[in-house]
Structure formats: C-alpha cells, structure tokens
Amino acid sequence: MKFRIRLNIKGIIGLTIILVEVFFACFPSLIVFHNPHEMNYSAIFLGPSREHLLGTDEVGRDIFSLLIFGTRASLMVGFIAVGISTTVGSIVGLLSGYYKGIISEVLMRFTDLFLAIPRLPLMLVLVALVGQSIWNIIIVIGLLLWSQVARIVRSQTLSIREKSFIERGKAFGYSDFRIIIFHILPNVLPLVFANAILLMGSAIYYEVTVSFLGLGDPTHISWGMSLHYAFESSAILYRAYWYIIPPGVAIVITVLAFTLIGNALDESFNPKLRER
Amino acid sequence: MVKIEIKNLKVWFPVRTSFLKSLYSKKHQYSHAVDGVSFKIKEEEIFCLAGESGCGKTTLAKAMIRLIKPTSGTVRYSGVDLLSIGKNEFRSYRRKLQIIYQDPYSSLNPKKNVFNTIAEPLKVHNFIKNFSEGKDIITQILEEVELTPAESFFGKYPHELSGGQRQRVSIASSLVLNPDFIVADEPVSMLDSSVRTEVLYMMLRLKKKRKLTYLFITHDLSLAWLISDRIAIMYLGKIVEMGPTDEVVSNPQHPYTKALISVIPRPTSGVKHKKIILKGNPPDSMNIPAGCRFHPRCFEAKDICKRAEPSIVKFNKNHYVACHLLSQKRKP
Ligand SMILES: Nc1ncnc2c1ncn2[C@@H]1O[C@H](COP(=O)(O)OP(=O)(O)OP(=O)(O)O)[C@@H](O)[C@H]1O
Ligand code: SF4
Numbered sequence: 001m002k003f004r005i006r007l008n009i010k011g012i013i014g015l016t017i018i019l020v021e022v023f024f025a026c027f028p029s030l031i032v033f034h035n036p037h038e039m040n041y042s043a044i045f046l047g048p049s050r051e052h053l054l055g056t057d058e059v060g061r062d063i064f065s066l067l068i069f070g071t072r073a074s075l076m077v078g079f080i081a082v083g084i085s086t087t088v089g090s091i092v093g094l095l096s097g098y099y100k101g102i103i104s105e106v107l108m109r110f111t112d113l114f115l116a117i118p119r120l121p122l123m124l125v126l127v128a129l130v131g132q133s134i135w136n137i138i139i140v141i142g143l144l145l146w147s148q149v150a151r152i153v154r155s156q157t158l159s160i161r162e163k164s165f166i167e168r169g170k171a172f173g174y175s176d177f178r179i180i181i182f183h184i185l186p187n188v189l190p191l192v193f194a195n196a197i198l199l200m201g202s203a204i205y206y207e208v209t210v211s212f213l214g215l216g217d218p219t220h221i222s223w224g225m226s227l228h229y230a231f232e233s234s235a236i237l238y239r240a241y242w243y244i245i246p247p248g249v250a251i252v253i254t255v256l257a258f259t260l261i262g263n264a265l266d267e268s269f270n271p272k273l274r275e276r
Numbered sequence: 277m278v279k280i281e282i283k284n285l286k287v288w289f290p291v292r293t294s295f296l297k298s299l300y301s302k303k304h305q306y307s308h309a310v311d312g313v314s315f316k317i318k319e320e321e322i323f324c325l326a327g328e329s330g331c332g333k334t335t336l337a338k339a340m341i342r343l344i345k346p347t348s349g350t351v352r353y354s355g356v357d358l359l360s361i362g363k364n365e366f367r368s369y370r371r372k373l374q375i376i377y378q379d380p381y382s383s384l385n386p387k388k389n390v391f392n393t394i395a396e397p398l399k400v401h402n403f404i405k406n407f408s409e410g411k412d413i414i415t416q417i418l419e420e421v422e423l424t425p426a427e428s429f430f431g432k433y434p435h436e437l438s439g440g441q442r443q444r445v446s447i448a449s450s451l452v453l454n455p456d457f458i459v460a461d462e463p464v465s466m467l468d469s470s471v472r473t474e475v476l477y478m479m480l481r482l483k484k485k486r487k488l489t490y491l492f493i494t495h496d497l498s499l500a501w502l503i504s505d506r507i508a509i510m511y512l513g514k515i516v517e518m519g520p521t522d523e524v525v526s527n528p529q530h531p532y533t534k535a536l537i538s539v540i541p542r543p544t545s546g547v548k549h550k551k552i553i554l555k556g557n558p559p560d561s562m563n564i565p566a567g568c569r570f571h572p573r574c575f576e577a578k579d580i581c582k583r584a585e586p587s588i589v590k591f592n593k594n595h596y597v598a599c600h601l602l603s604q605k606r607k608p
C-alpha cells in the first residue's frame with residue numbers, strides 16, 4: 001500500500017499547532033510550575049503577573065496551568081471519540097456499500113436515522129443519563145459521530161465495488177472478506193483519514209459544549225470546564241478577561257488547526273479539489 | 277474436443293420500477309440482456325462474439341464463467357455442469373476460467389504494486405506460501421507478457437504504467453493461475469492504436485504457447501475476421517448468425533450480419549461494396565420487439581417477421597442463421 005500525502009502551507013500550520021499541543025498534553029509539567037489543582041483562596045481573580053502568567057480563577061488556581069493541562073482532555077476526547085466513530089462508521093459503511101440486500105438496506109436506514117437526529121440535545125440527554133465522566137462523554141460523542149463516516153465510506157464503497165478489479169477478485173476466487181479488507185478498504189482509507197481529522201474538531205467542540213453546559217466531568221481539567229467555571233463564577237462581572245479568553249482561544253485554534261489539516265488532506269487525496 | 281458448451285443460457289436483470297408503479301402492476305420488468313443462447317467452443321479455438329454495444333456480449337461471457345448468475349440454461353466446461361456444482365466445488369474451476377477486461381485503468385487495484393497484484397491469486401490458490409516465494413513465477417510471467425526487465429516492474433503501481441503496460445500486467449495476472457479458458461472482453465479497444473496490434477499479437481502468441489481457448493469479444497468485425505476461427509453475431513441477447521469466420525464474412529446470410537459486414541473498411545479491390553446503413557434505434561433489452569427482434573430495423577422484413585420469431589437453423593455445414601428468409605428459401 002502506498003499513500004502520497006502532500007500538505008499545503010495551511011495544512012502544515014495546522015499540523016504544527018497540533019504537534020505543539022500534543023507535546024503540551026504529554027509533558028505539561030515541563031511547561032508550567034504550578035499544580036493546576038492547587039487552590040489558594042487568598043489569591044483569587046488575580047490578573048496576569050510574572051507569578052501567574054494568565055492570572056488566577058475564583059479559587060486561586062493558576063489559569064496558565066489549567067490551560068496547558070486542559071490540552072490533554074481535549075486531545076484525548078478528539079482522538080478516542082474519533083477512533084470509535086471512524087471504526088464503527090467504516091465497518092457500517094463498508095458492509096452496507098459492499099453487500100446488496102436486506103442487511104445493507106437496514107444499515108443504510110440506520111445511518112440515515114443517525115444523520116438526521118439533532119446531535120447536541122441527544123448528547124446532553126445521554127450524558128445526563130450515563131453520568132458525567134470523561135469516558136462516558138468520549139463514548140457518547142464517538143457513538144454519535146459515526147453516521148457521517150458511514151455515509152462517506154458507503155458512497156466510496158459503492159463506486160469502488162463497480163470497478164473491474166473487484167469483479168476480477170471474484171474471478172480469482174477471493175473471499176468477500178479479502179475483497180473488502182485488501183481491495184476496498186485501502187482505496188477508501190485516505191478519505192476516511194482526512195475525514196477523521198476533520199471530525200476531531202467536531203468531537204472537541206462537542207466536548208466543550210457539553211462541559212460548558214454543566215454536564216462535564218468535574219474531576220477533569222478541560223477547556224470546556226474552565227469556560228463553565230468562568231461563567232458560573234461571573235468572571236465577566238469581575239472583568240476577569242484573562243480567565244475567559246484563553247480557553248476560548250485555545251478551543252478555536254485547536255478546532256481550526258484540525259480543520260486546516262483535514263482540508264489539506266482532502267485536497268491531497270482528492271485531485272478534483274486540487275484543481276480549484 | 278469441446279472446451280465449453282452453453283445451452284439456452286438466459287440472463288435477465290430485474291429492472292427497478294418506481295414504488296408507485298409497483299403498487300398497481302404486480303408484473304416484474306426484466307432487461308433481457310441474454311435471451312437464450314447456445315453454442316460450443318472447441319479446445320484451442322478463438323471464438324469471437326460480435327455485436328453492437330448493449331447487445332449482451334459482456335453479460336453472456338461473464339455468465340459463462342459464473343461471474344454473473346444466469347437466470348436459466350446450462351454451462352458445461354470440459355463436461356462438468358458449472359452451474360449445478362456448489363460454491364466450494366466451483367472454487368477449483370475458478371482458476372481455469374479467467375477474464376481480461378476492456379479498461380486497463382479500472383481492472384487493476386491502484387493501491388497494489390505489480391508484484392502483489394500477481395502474487396495475490398497465487399497465494400490464495402496455494403501456489404505459493406508467502407509473497408516472496410512467488411518471485412520466479414512472477415518474473416517468468418512478466419517476461420511472457422513482454423514486460424522486461426521483469427524486476428524493474430515489481431514495485432510499480434498502476435498509475436506509473438502506460439495503458440498498454442497495465443493491460444499486460446492485467447493479462448499476466450489472469451494467466452498466472454494457468455487457466456485454459458479466457459474471456460477477452462474487448463481487450464485492446466481502449467489502447468492506443470500503436471500498442472493495440474502489439475498486445476493483440478502477444479495474446480495470440482500466448483494462446484499458442486499455453487494452449488488457451490479464447491472467447492474474444494469485439495464490436496470490430498475486421499479484428500474478428502483477422503484473428504478468430506469462428507464467429508457469433510449477437511443482436512439483443514440472441515445469436516443471429518454463427519459459423520466459421522471466413523464463411524460468415526464472405527457469405528453473410530442474416531440481414532444484420534450483412535449490414536455489419538458491409539461497413540467493414542476493405543482495401544480497394546475494384547469491387548464496389550454497397551454500405552447498408554441500419555435505420556432505427558440501437559437495441560434496448562427492456563423492450564424487445566415481438567416476432568423477429570430485428571424486424572423494426574430490417575431492410576428485408578416480411579409480414580411474418582412481425583409475428584413469429586425465427587429459430588436458428590443450419591444454413592450449411594457449421595453455419596447457422598436465425599432469419600425467416602432462410603426457411604422460406606428452403607421451402608419448395
Ligand atoms: N447489472 C446489470 N443490471 C441491469 N442491467 C444490466 C446489467 N448489466 C448489463 N445490463 C443490461 O444488459 C444489456 C447488455 O449489457 P452488456 O454490458 O452485456 O452489453 P455489451 O454487449 O457488453 O455492450 P458493450 O459493447 O457496450 O460492452 C444492456 O442493455 C445493459 O443495460
Ligand atoms: S426474420 Fe425477417 S426481420 Fe428478422 S432478420 Fe430475417 S428478414 Fe429481417
């Protein structure tokens with residue numbers, strides 16, 4: 001198998017941002033010198049200073065530390081939730097695209113149903129039902145994003161299965177399994193990959209929204225939780241902009257970075273887009 | 277010796293009607309792609325199947341090697357009824373019946389290099405245990421299809437090859453399992469004219485060397501004339517004329533064949549050939565005309581042609597025709 005990946009300049013910028021964030025997520029203690037959980041009621045709502053680069057929050061925690069440690073939650077949600085949805089979506093898409101008949105029809109209707117459901121309300125309900133832990137949130141997001149992947153994989157599979165190299169596989173006596181795994185999958189993989197990167201942005205965005213609305217995991221540090229606490233503690237009233245702006249900017253930059261990479265990959269795999 | 281024999285083979289595709297239509301009409305609509313075809317192909321013969329686009333050539337050929345499930349009829353390969361044996365038993369015949377496709381751009385997996393493309397069928401059929409074991413066989417087969425030095429092609433991907441080279445790789449992968457019956461579905465029609473003859477003559481050499489039997493599909497009658505031993509002319513899912521190629525070309529009996537042959541470009545021999553241009557629409561296998569299916573376009577149609585379908589009859593030794601003109605001529 002061979003994939004040629006060519007990223008344009010935007011893609012490289014996006015990739016750089018994500019690599020830096022991955023570094024933060026892996027080694028946060030190398031960057032910050034405060035424990036993000038450490039509270040100090042005598043130093044609340046402090047503005048930025050040399051001691052606290054981005055000031056402190058309503059219980060005196062160092063906001064810069066919270067920001068850096070929060071990277072971990074966002075990336076973890078992105079990677080794992082997207083891992084789940086891409087796996088489920090690819091399997092459903094491959095099967096419903098390859099086989100004809102009742103199973104394929106059922107899988108397709110199921111996919112359409114999931115595509116049509118408004119995601120956010122369902123997500124909130126599900127998280128509220130299963131409990132506010134970071135793992136539950138990841139699983140709920142993962143299970144709600146697969147339908148998009150399934151649709152893309154299915155439409156690709158439908159067009160690839162008509163190519164004569166697939167029929168020739170049958171003439172060679174290849175099993176359906178071999179044809180799906182070794183002949184169709186490698187041809188849809190680039191697109192799945194590009195789409196997975198784009199989905200990371202959505203997954204992170206959904207985690208932020210769920211947390212911001214108060215259904216996040218209180219034991220985990222995340223940008224969404226930071227925003228949630230900022231609004232709960234009326235940081236705006238105190239004009240504590242150093243508290244509100246950093247997590248917001250971090251979220252925007254991260255989602256944007258994934259979108260940049262995803263679009264660049266899409267372009268590199270899809271020659272039609274490149275011409276434009 | 278007969279290599280493959282088909283009897284009354286039919287392939288009907290159900291046509292999707294709209295939901296509304298299916299409410300008031302219980303009747304299924306079918307596209308009669310192949311509508312009752314019988315013939316035998318002898319060992320080491322080149323049998324040509326010719327006819328306009330959409331007349332069912334590809335469908336018929338694929339049904340013969342069980343890539344498409346026929347609606348009815350029988351296919352006997354070396355005496356074995358291929359359609360009645362189970363899937364597992366059929367697997368051992370799989371490698372004997374291969375196909376070469378028309379389009380060299382979609383018949384190779386773009387994500388597999390030449391080596392793996394050819395090694396995969398070998399591995400699946402236990403000719404080799406792992407991919408590296410296939411090196412000698414693959415070198416040899418690439419040399420047979422004139423891709424040399426063979427090793428320099430091992431790592432090449434389809435997009436790095438020209439159309440002719442791809443078609444050679446495709447032929448190599450079809451031949452590597454040592455098949456003896458090959459369906460060649462317009463194998464050179466999409467190649468550049470310079471490469472076309474080269475590939476064609478290579479296929480003829482391979483046929484001699486490997487004692488292959490070809491079912492050669494083409495809509496180019498001059499090509500059929502050049503290479504084939506026998507020819508069958510197909511129209512709307514049926515054979516209208518069949519016989520030794522030389523005889524059919526020099527003495528066509530069916531009006532459709534006459535029309536096809538009248539437009540073959542020939543070297544000027546002084547004799548003026550009148551071109552017969554067919555009127556009407558090309559075939560549509562969903563609405564087959566009653567009576568002789570060719571009658572709306574036939575320039576010799578009689579009254580009976582609208583009512584009765586002519587059956588295929590012997591015109592002379594090995595030469596068969598399905599046309600009322602013939603049976604009328606015969607009558608005293
Ligand atoms: N899978 C299918 N489902 C429905 N109809 C089909 C299918 N395959 C072929 N047909 C129809 O059957 C008829 C014969 O098609 P076929 O491809 O066998 O023709 P052909 O003689 O090979 O034409 P060409 O020279 O263009 O390759 C056509 O009318 C086609 O529309
Ligand atoms: S049977 Fe009649 S319509 Fe059909 S080919 Fe012969 S003359 Fe023409």
Ligand SMILES: [Mg+2]
Nearest residue numbers: 333334335461
């Ligand atoms: Mg065809």
